[in-house]
Structure formats: C-alpha cells, structure tokens
Amino acid sequence: MSARALLNGVRVAPSILSADFARLGQQVGEVLVAGARIIHVDVMDGHFVPPITMGPIVVGALADQVHAAGGMLDVHLMIERPERHVSEFVKAGADSISFHSEATPHIAYAASLIAQSGAGVGVAINPATAIGVLEDVLGEIDMVLCMTVNPGWGGQQFIARSPEKIGRLRRRMSADIALQVDGGIDPHTAPVCADVGANVFVAGSAIFSSGEPGDAYRAIAHSVNAE
Numbered sequence: 001m002s003a004r005a006l007l008n009g010v011r012v013a014p015s016i017l018s019a020d021f022a023r024l025g026q027q028v029g030e031v032l033v034a035g036a037r038i039i040h041v042d043v044m045d046g047h048f049v050p051p052i053t054m055g056p057i058v059v060g061a062l063a064d065q066v067h068a069a070g071g072m073l074d075v076h077l078m079i080e081r082p083e084r085h086v087s088e089f090v091k092a093g094a095d096s097i098s099f100h101s102e103a104t105p106h107i108a109y110a111a112s113l114i115a116q117s118g119a120g121v122g123v124a125i126n127p128a129t130a131i132g133v134l135e136d137v138l139g140e141i142d143m144v145l146c147m148t149v150n151p152g153w154g155g156q157q158f159i160a161r162s163p164e165k166i167g168r169l170r171r172r173m174s175a176d177i178a179l180q181v182d183g184g185i186d187p188h189t190a191p192v193c194a195d196v197g198a199n200v201f202v203a204g205s206a207i208f209s210s211g212e213p214g215d216a217y218r219a220i221a222h223s224v225n226a227e
Contacts, residue, residue, distance in 0.1 A: 001037070012036060012190070014039060015204035015207075031207065037072065039072070043078060043089075045078070072096060074098070078103070082097075083110040086119075087113075096143065102129060122142060123141055127148070142177065144173060149182075156183055167197055180199075190220050
C-alpha cells in the first residue's frame, strides 16, 4: 500500500521517540505485529527544539523491517531549514516527511523538494501557529500535522484547546489530505481528535512506556476504530 493510501486511512502511528533504543527493532516489531503500519520518527536538532534525537541512520536501520511488514516510515523533522536535509532522509528510506512551517522561510520550496523526491509531503504547525500559514500550500501537500503539545519532548499533557483548532483545520482542508495529531495522544484523547476530523494519531509514551507496546497500540487503535 502506498504512503498516501496509508495516511488517508484511520491509523495510529507509534512514535519511536519513546521507545527503548536498546530494543528498538524488537519494539517496532511488536507494534507492527499488533497492526501498526505507520512508524513515526521524531527528528530534533537542538536548535528548532532543545533536544537532539535521531537522524537518517535510524531511519535506514528500520526501513527494511517496516517495509517488509507493508508499513511506512513517517519522518517528522523538528529541525531548522529542513529543506537542507530532505534528500538524506529519503535515501535512508523515509516514505513521508513532515516539516514545521515555523522552521523555514520557504514553505512551498521545502514542500516541493519533498514531493520531487517521491515522498509524501506533510507540513506541521505548532499549537500557537495560525492555520492560515497553510493556505497557499494545501493544494501541494498530502498531510497536515497539528501539534497538540509544544514540540520537543515526549510525555507531555494534551493541550485542551486543541480539538477546536483541529476542527477548523479539517474544515479548511480537502478530504484527501490527511490530518495528523501529535502530542498527549492516548485512548482518551485520540477519540476527541477523531470526532473533529483527525485521522492519523501519533502516540509515543502511551505505547512505548507501557510494558506491552503491542497491547498499548491496540488500545488506542480500538478507541478510534483504526484500520
């Protein structure tokens, strides 16, 4: 199944930011067996957000495993000037790349670079960013990522005002553009986001901080009737 087809379904996307990196392949395998088909990779540079996380090497290490299971790697770039790094992530095996509207002065250019690479195109916006920043690129992208926490750290509490913004985004977008939410997603908050139009639910600590990532994935998936 293509990246766009996966993103257009109702999906839970486990975020490996919260995984145990000593057992990364094993834990990714557990959620794939449980039904996950989108593996979310949070990339942070220490500039756009304070932490530093992972890069193309991790994407490359997981690509064969995820693709063999019929899944995709959804890379979320929380980095300054993301357009400078797109090609490295695509070469490593990224199937979809999201970048932050706040991280580049050239949103349309960054989106076009990703599209030309053959990967799915996502644009992310922070909780305080107005949705109007997306207006001129909605016809050029596959997904909008609405942050439901401030980016940079896992395990944060879901921002209560997020559903209103998610609903406004969904009404501004065509039906064939995926709407992903990321931050504080669990079996309680995921349905709230689904009710206002989100269809891809990124969950990190709610899955990988549990003793059984596969069971935790299933609980969130069941809460939104994910595929």
